[in-house]
Amino acid sequence: MDSTTTVVKGIQPATVDLRGLLKRFGKDVVAVNDVDLFIERGELLTLLGPSGCGKTTILRLIAGLERPTAGQILIDDDDVSRLPAYLRDITMVFQSYALFPHMNVFENVAYGVRVAKRPKQEIEERVHEALAMVGLEDYGKRATNALSGGQQQRVALARALVIRPRVLLFDEPLSNLDAKLRKRVREDIRSLQQRLGITSVYVTHDQEEALAISDRVVVMNQGIIEQIGSPHVLYTRPASRFVADFIGSANFIPGHYDGQAIDVLGYRRPHVQDMASGPVTVMVRPEAIEFAREGEEGVEATYLSSAYLGPVTEFIFDIGGVEVFATISGLGMSVAERGDTVRLRFNEAGVSLLPPE
Amino acid sequence: MAVTTPTTPSRTGNGMGLRFSGAWLPALVAIVTYLTLPFGRPGRPFLTIEPDLYALALGAPLLWIVLLGAVASFVVSLLRLNTAVRGDVLIATGTVGLGAGVLWFILSATPFGIGALLTLAALALVLGHALSESGRIQGDAFIATSILVVSLFVILFIIYPLFTVLRAAVIIDGSFDLSQLRRTLTHPLFFFLDNPRSQIDEIGLTLRWGMVVAVLTGAWAVFRRRSVPVVALRLVLGGIAGLIIGVLLYGRGALPTSLLTVAIVAPTCTLLGLAFALLGQRARFKPIRRSLDVISVLPIITPPFILAFAMIFLLGRRGIVTHGLFDMSTNWIYGIPGVAIAQILAFTPIAYLLLRGSISSLNPALEEAAQTLGAGPWTTMRTITWPLVRPGLAAAFLLSMIESLADFGNPIILGGDRNYLATEVYLSLTGRFNPNEAAAYGVVLLALVLGAFFIQRLWLGGGSFVTVTGKPSSGALAPIPRVLEIGLTLVLFVWTVFVAALYISIVVGSFAQLWGVNYTFTTRHYEDFMRAGWPVFLYTARVAAISAVPAMLLGFLVAYLVSRHRFFGRRFVEFGSLLSFATPGTVMGVAYIFAFNTGPWLLTASATIIILALVFRNMPVAIRAAVAGLAQIDPSLEEASTMLRARSLTTLRRVLFPLLVNTLVTGLIFAFVSAMTAVSQVIFLVSPGNQLATVLLLGWVEQGQLGRAAAMGTILIVSMLFTILVVLGLAQRISARVVRVEG
Amino acid sequence: MKRLTLVLVAAAALFLSHAQAQRVNLLCSPDLAWCEALGPAFTEATGIPLEFIRVSSQDALARIRAESANPVFDVWFGGTGDPHLIAMRDGVAEMYIPSTWDDIIPELKSVINEEYIPLYAGAIGFVINEEALGDLPLPRSWRDLTDPMYRGLIAMPDPTSSGTAYTTLATLLQVFGEEDGWELVEGIHMNVAQYTSSGSAPGQLAGRGEVAIAIQFMHDGVKFAAQGFPLTVFAPEEGVGYEIGGISLIANAPNRDAAIAFIEWALTPEAQAIAGELGDSYQIQSNMNTVQHPLAPNFDEINLIEYDFDRWGDPAVRDQVLTRWLNDVFAIPR
Numbered sequence A: 001m002d003s004t005t006t007v008v009k010g011i012q013p014a015t016v017d018l019r020g021l022l023k024r025f026g027k028d029v030v031a032v033n034d035v036d037l038f039i040e041r042g043e044l045l046t047l048l049g050p051s052g053c054g055k056t057t058i059l060r061l062i063a064g065l066e067r068p069t070a071g072q073i074l075i076d077d078d079d080v081s082r083l084p085a086y087l088r089d090i091t092m093v094f095q096s097y098a099l100f101p102h103m104n105v106f107e108n109v110a111y112g113v114r115v116a117k118r119p120k121q122e123i124e125e126r127v128h129e130a131l132a133m134v135g136l137e138d139y140g141k142r143a144t145n146a147l148s149g150g151q152q153q154r155v156a157l158a159r160a161l162v163i164r165p166r167v168l169l170f171d172e173p174l175s176n177l178d179a180k181l182r183k184r185v186r187e188d189i190r191s192l193q194q195r196l197g198i199t200s201v202y203v204t205h206d207q208e209e210a211l212a213i214s215d216r217v218v219v220m221n222q223g224i225i226e227q228i229g230s231p232h233v234l235y236t237r238p239a240s241r242f243v244a245d246f247i248g249s250a251n252f253i254p255g256h257y258d259g260q261a262i263d264v265l266g267y268r269r270p271h272v273q274d275m276a277s278g279p280v281t282v283m284v285r286p287e288a289i290e291f292a293r294e295g296e297e298g299v300e301a302t303y304l305s306s307a308y309l310g311p312v313t314e315f316i317f318d319i320g321g322v323e324v325f326a327t328i329s330g331l332g333m334s335v336a337e338r339g340d341t342v343r344l345r346f347n348e349a350g351v352s353l354l355p356p357e
Numbered sequence B: 001m002a003v004t005t006p007t008t009p010s011r012t013g014n015g016m017g018l019r020f021s022g023a024w025l026p027a028l029v030a031i032v033t034y035l036t037l038p039f040g041r042p043g044r045p046f047l048t049i050e051p052d053l054y055a056l057a058l059g060a061p062l063l064w065i066v067l068l069g070a071v072a073s074f075v076v077s078l079l080r081l082n083t084a085v086r087g088d089v090l091i092a093t094g095t096v097g098l099g100a101g102v103l104w105f106i107l108s109a110t111p112f113g114i115g116a117l118l119t120l121a122a123l124a125l126v127l128g129h130a131l132s133e134s135g136r137i138q139g140d141a142f143i144a145t146s147i148l149v150v151s152l153f154v155i156l157f158i159i160y161p162l163f164t165v166l167r168a169a170v171i172i173d174g175s176f177d178l179s180q181l182r183r184t185l186t187h188p189l190f191f192f193l194d195n196p197r198s199q200i201d202e203i204g205l206t207l208r209w210g211m212v213v214a215v216l217t218g219a220w221a222v223f224r225r226r227s228v229p230v231v232a233l234r235l236v237l238g239g240i241a242g243l244i245i246g247v248l249l250y251g252r253g254a255l256p257t258s259l260l261t262v263a264i265v266a267p268t269c270t271l272l273g274l275a276f277a278l279l280g281q282r283a284r285f286k287p288i289r290r291s292l293d294v295i296s297v298l299p300i301i302t303p304p305f306i307l308a309f310a311m312i313f314l315l316g317r318r319g320i321v322t323h324g325l326f327d328m329s330t331n332w333i334y335g336i337p338g339v340a341i342a343q344i345l346a347f348t349p350i351a352y353l354l355l356r357g358s359i360s361s362l363n364p365a366l367e368e369a370a371q372t373l374g375a376g377p378w379t380t381m382r383t384i385t386w387p388l389v390r391p392g393l394a395a396a397f398l399l400s401m402i403e404s405l406a407d408f409g410n411p412i413i414l415g416g417d418r419n420y421l422a423t424e425v426y427l428s429l430t431g432r433f434n435p436n437e438a439a440a441y442g443v444v445l446l447a448l449v450l451g452a453f454f455i456q457r458l459w460l461g462g463g464s465f466v467t468v469t470g471k472p473s474s475g476a477l478a479p480i481p482r483v484l485e486i487g488l489t490l491v492l493f494v495w496t497v498f499v500a501a502l503y504i505s506i507v508v509g510s511f512a513q514l515w516g517v518n519y520t521f522t523t524r525h526y527e528d529f530m531r532a533g534w535p536v537f538l539y540t541a542r543v544a545a546i547s548a549v550p551a552m553l554l555g556f557l558v559a560y561l562v563s564r565h566r567f568f569g570r571r572f573v574e575f576g577s578l579l580s581f582a583t584p585g586t587v588m589g590v591a592y593i594f595a596f597n598t599g600p601w602l603l604t605a606s607a608t609i610i611i612l613a614l615v616f617r618n619m620p621v622a623i624r625a626a627v628a629g630l631a632q633i634d635p636s637l638e639e640a641s642t643m644l645r646a647r648s649l650t651t652l653r654r655v656l657f658p659l660l661v662n663t664l665v666t667g668l669i670f671a672f673v674s675a676m677t678a679v680s681q682v683i684f685l686v687s688p689g690n691q692l693a694t695v696l697l698l699g700w701v702e703q704g705q706l707g708r709a710a711a712m713g714t715i716l717i718v719s720m721l722f723t724i725l726v727v728l729g730l731a732q733r734i735s736a737r738v739v740r741v742e743g
Numbered sequence C: 001m002k003r004l005t006l007v008l009v010a011a012a013a014l015f016l017s018h019a020q021a022q023r024v025n026l027l028c029s030p031d032l033a034w035c036e037a038l039g040p041a042f043t044e045a046t047g048i049p050l051e052f053i054r055v056s057s058q059d060a061l062a063r064i065r066a067e068s069a070n071p072v073f074d075v076w077f078g079g080t081g082d083p084h085l086i087a088m089r090d091g092v093a094e095m096y097i098p099s100t101w102d103d104i105i106p107e108l109k110s111v112i113n114e115e116y117i118p119l120y121a122g123a124i125g126f127v128i129n130e131e132a133l134g135d136l137p138l139p140r141s142w143r144d145l146t147d148p149m150y151r152g153l154i155a156m157p158d159p160t161s162s163g164t165a166y167t168t169l170a171t172l173l174q175v176f177g178e179e180d181g182w183e184l185v186e187g188i189h190m191n192v193a194q195y196t197s198s199g200s201a202p203g204q205l206a207g208r209g210e211v212a213i214a215i216q217f218m219h220d221g222v223k224f225a226a227q228g229f230p231l232t233v234f235a236p237e238e239g240v241g242y243e244i245g246g247i248s249l250i251a252n253a254p255n256r257d258a259a260i261a262f263i264e265w266a267l268t269p270e271a272q273a274i275a276g277e278l279g280d281s282y283q284i285q286s287n288m289n290t291v292q293h294p295l296a297p298n299f300d301e302i303n304l305i306e307y308d309f310d311r312w313g314d315p316a317v318r319d320q321v322l323t324r325w326l327n328d329v330f331a332i333p334r
Helices: A055-063 A105-115 A120-133 A149-161 A179-196 A207-213 A231-236 A241-246 B024-036 B061-078 B083-108 B114-133 B141-170 B179-186 B202-223 B228-250 B254-282 B287-301 B306-315 B320-325 B336-360 B364-372 B377-406 B409-414 B421-430 B435-460 B482-511 B524-564 B570-582 B585-595 B607-631 B635-643 B648-659 B661-677 B693-702 B706-742 C002-016 C032-046 C057-066 C081-090 C106-111 C163-191 C201-207 C218-227 C256-266 C269-277 C315-330
Strands: A016-025 A029-039 A044-048 A070-075 A090-093 A167-171 A199-204 A216-221 A224-229 A251-257 A261-264 A267-270 A278-284 A289-291 A299-308 A312-319 A322-329 A341-346 A351-354 B512-514 B518-521 C024-028 C050-054 C075-077 C117-128 C154-157 C192-196 C213-217 C232-234 C242-250
Touching: A016 A055, A029 A055, A029 A224, A044 A055, A044 A179, A044 A207, A055 A090, A055 A167, A055 A199, A055 A216, A090 A149, A090 B635, A105 A120, A105 A149, A105 B648, A120 A149, A149 A179, A149 B635, A179 A207, A199 A207, A207 A231, A216 A231, A216 A241, A224 A231, A224 A241, A241 A278, A241 A351, A251 A322, A261 A278, A267 A341, A289 A322, A312 A341, B024 B061, B024 B114, B061 B083, B061 B114, B083 B114, B114 B141, B141 B179, B141 B435, B141 B524, B141 B570, B141 B585, B141 B607, B141 B648, B179 B435, B202 B228, B228 B254, B254 B287, B254 B336, B254 B377, B254 B421, B254 B482, B287 B336, B287 B482, B287 B661, B287 B706, B306 B320, B306 B336, B306 B409, B306 B482, B306 B706, B336 B377, B336 B409, B336 B482, B377 B421, B377 B435, B377 B585, B409 B421, B409 B693, B421 B435, B421 B585, B421 C057, B435 B570, B435 B585, B482 B512, B482 B524, B482 B706, B512 B706, B524 B570, B524 B607, B524 B661, B524 B693, B524 B706, B524 C032, B570 B607, B585 B607, B607 B661, B635 B648, B648 B661, B661 B693, B661 B706, B693 B706, C024 C032, C024 C057, C024 C256, C032 C050, C032 C256, C032 C269, C057 C081, C057 C163, C075 C256, C081 C163, C081 C242, C081 C315, C106 C117, C117 C163, C117 C201, C117 C218, C154 C163, C154 C201, C163 C192, C163 C213, C163 C242, C163 C315, C192 C201, C201 C213, C201 C218, C213 C218, C218 C232, C242 C256, C256 C269
Parallel strands: A044 A199, A044 A216, A090 A167, A167 A199, C024 C050, C024 C075, C154 C192, C154 C213
Antiparallel strands: A016 A029, A016 A070, A216 A224, A251 A261, A251 A278, A261 A267, A278 A351, A289 A341, A299 A312, A299 A341, A312 A322, B512 B518, C075 C242, C117 C213, C117 C232, C117 C242
16 A cells, blocks of 8 residues: 555545434434534544444434434435435445355455446456455455454445445444554555545544544544544543543643633643633643643642652642542652642643533 | 435435436336236135226226326336435335326235235335435335335235224224123133032132131231331232132133143143253253153144143043052143143243243353342342242243143143133134124233233333343353252153153054053054154145244344334334234134135135144244344444445345354254244134144044044154254354355 | 246146036035045946045035035935935925836835935934943933933934934923933933044944943944944833935036036945945945845844834024023033
């Protein structure tokens, strides 16, 4: 996967527009609650959230594997809400790979073109092209269960690409792989997606994966969208406590904002954010907490405990009755005793404001 | 012709959707068959071209609407509309056409002709395409049509016939009349307790039973120091239980006889089944498992009454054992004892099969975990093993109960002076020619069976019957205690010897000059069989084979729809297949006679009705097999296929069928074999030229042509055994090849 | 899906194209061997194929009635006369005068008022396995059968399904009168081990020793004895009733021409001789030119009663008798 500019002929990426999408299972369970979402042509958008938040349901709604209770799904300008899955020019890569166990690699990849009744020669060309894209040219004759997990997932990817879908859906494609492999395959997926410019929707519950791979991330909770944004925005300006907590870890300390600065227990720190003046919740990332040097402004904190982890040390402090976690690099003050008072300062990059509790 | 509606955005050049509706082809077929084939038929023959019975010649306004619906569907399906909108329009045109056709048949009561069959089927296909394309049913045209057709089948071939039974029980000569039901239910043939001619006082004895049991349960409650209301409740419940026992023991008539037999047979079968299952799963001595596998197959390959009739020769008044060995002359096997023994022999293997599943799915780790938490063996048994085995036991009990209530062959041969509900259905229709009485008995039988079913489901809570599957867990199971194993092995040994003796006596009887009198060797009975039975045997095999394919396909389809799709009416389809499974064969047979003897569905005296009866009788077996098979397959394989733009029919053919070859072939074989050995559901349906082997066999037994019957029984059993062994062996080899491709 | 549509159409067309040609659908009530011998002989004589189902005469009547809207059968062959009579009076069978009408024994025609075509005659009797009887004395009369010492030793057909048994009931009621007759029926019932649905089956049971005494037509007993069962056949001394078996054309028969051809053929001496030669059936055949089989019971030696076919064949009387038997006799536990 080294060529950088090949565009597979025939792939015409589309936009996806979800309007007021609602999905109810049974009478009471609302899996997707009135979701509006526009997915740009050629972007990789990730749906991120804990299990049961409705992200997979959205994916299946786009795929046509489920029917919306209300709302519309538009692909380019076509309303496909009621169109059967096999007419939608969309395809999906599954968590379990879903490779057909009774077919070898070639047959698996050929399945989509074979079903479309293409001539034999075209089938072979397209299968080889797709296998080459995922770096498995010589694996056609192999049985699928003789492949490693990563290879299986790449076969699944080739099988999806061979039918030249206009939108590609990924349903937690990496969750069955071990951590190391996961990193590699996700880079492969990302570079292939960028090379093909194919509109992709990616579902995961792994925030690191989401941040690493996406153009934009949609954080979902209980069937609604909490926040949409680039990985950077989500991390630095989370829109809600849920988002802040779900992406990375965060401390929430009550404070006050006056338009130029925040005030936490008398510690005044310049900060500008689009936020009304008054009481606020200050979100501070653990890695943004440092010991205040002599003479620097800082907030009074009580040392509770620490754990030495090598590159960093994890501290727990008490700031005005709130337990605060901090990861501080260097030796820090390993000599402190429980109950010692210290002064802490917050780094600008890891501070953001949320409405008060 | 681009139509833009305000609600749906106009399509771009490479817009998705279909240019034409797939409904154009079935709509065209509907038009062609409407015009070229007769809509009705004069009598039974299907392919009589009667010019008067063409739809156009009949000239009924409703029939014009059928044509209108078909033509409109054809035109609309070719319009360049938004797929969903066009689908909605097609739903309207298809429904109008189909509805008008059905209505005409109901109103005119004309037997349907081939043209009507094809036209209406094609219109159903139109509707299927329309429902799918409009998005009203999630899935493609195949799924939509399948849902439609399966629901129609359930209505037509399960619900409607049973409805006619209910109707016949309460509607007499066209008006609502409970007198027949009352007459039947108060008739001594049904139930009576007080018998002035007997030496004993039945009512007094029954009351005494009630009192004794009430006092015993009350005393037990007092002993356990229960509160006063609880003691009172126990007293009342005990009294009721005692009265029931008394009624069963002293009452006469079909109801107490059937119920007493059930009360003996169901617990015995369940216990023996449990014993064999324990033995099979946890015995140290391996050949026991092999012999249990053989035993479990026997009742499937043996027509239900064959063992009963072999029993006469072993245990009858002149039986080899009773008279020959012990020099007794009693009629004891005629009546409840004989019927009960025959039923236990026939139904224990069924209980065993069910329990084998739940015993093998017991995870030994659970028992070990309980023991490491300090539970003794009995506590473990009570708190872990019992709750886990309970559903299996309940299912086995229920199934033995249903089989016992529905059993027709054994009571008719061994009933003696006792009469049974299932045989009364038969005798009241064929002997006394009282269809209303037959229906009344049918209603009672149906109520008992369904009542048992729903009590079981209440007790076990939820869990649809098609989803009861157990996946055997891996890991070695703890062997049972040695004493228990020896004891159970002994039971199995006695059982095996007895069953073997019965089967041998059939073979011996088939070669004996005059069974019971003259045991000189002869092949005369086989010559008789070849002359009088062989053509019927071949015909039966043909009918069974024809019925097995749709039974298996339909069963697979229902299993697939129910376990893989959510749709309106899914519960209904499940309920329908449950009903066809639970309904006693004689009741279903009567129902088919009532439903298909006149009007549009004139089907009696044809091979078709026999095949239909067998298809819907054996479908539930195929459903169970297919559900179990589907449970082993990850649904995302099918979704992956859908996502690769395969329609569901392609998915079924290319993905599911290859993976389920083994299950499907097994289902096919069992559908074939049980069609070959079925009696009760087809005994009313045979007609000249459509005679069936088992019905003929029962007739021979009844007329005392025992040598010949034994010859046919032998050939039937041997050929069915051969079928199961050879064909299943082949299927396993095929699936082994699929696995080899995998690995 | 498209292919599936076409396959379905083709399959349906194939499946339903089972056109039916002319053949005789026979409802056959006598002994199975006789029924089985008829088809080949008839087809050889006329070229018309024949399919039959063996059904006891009561059940046969039930079936014909049930199917009267759309008859399946063409001819009803054999079985006791009363159900034939009822079928005629009900209009579910139609009277057809065969060309051999004048050759049929006149007495047979006259006692049934020429209401249906007589096929054969046979008398009720006892069929006894003396071995199974053991030390018990041979029953000589109907009354002997009520003796409790024969408890569990008697088999007879079920009157609700077998014409043989109804003839027996009617005989007892005619010989002993209503009141005594019913008492006798009840007494016999207390000794009956088994009611069979087929009229000839009791003799089998007796032959194998399952019971000692069978009440049935004597010609069936003769048949079993000829097959090798240790049986004695005789008529009880108070007198016995008899049957005049019939052959009837079903009303609206689907293959009427073939049906008539069969009836014509069945009444010829050649066809009637088949009964004894191939069919294990030793009734007196109705055509006076038929050579009666040597084993056929000789009516001149039997104390035959004046069987009132008109009265006992009347459907109302019949229903009354059967209902009474069912309610007041059969229901008594033994």
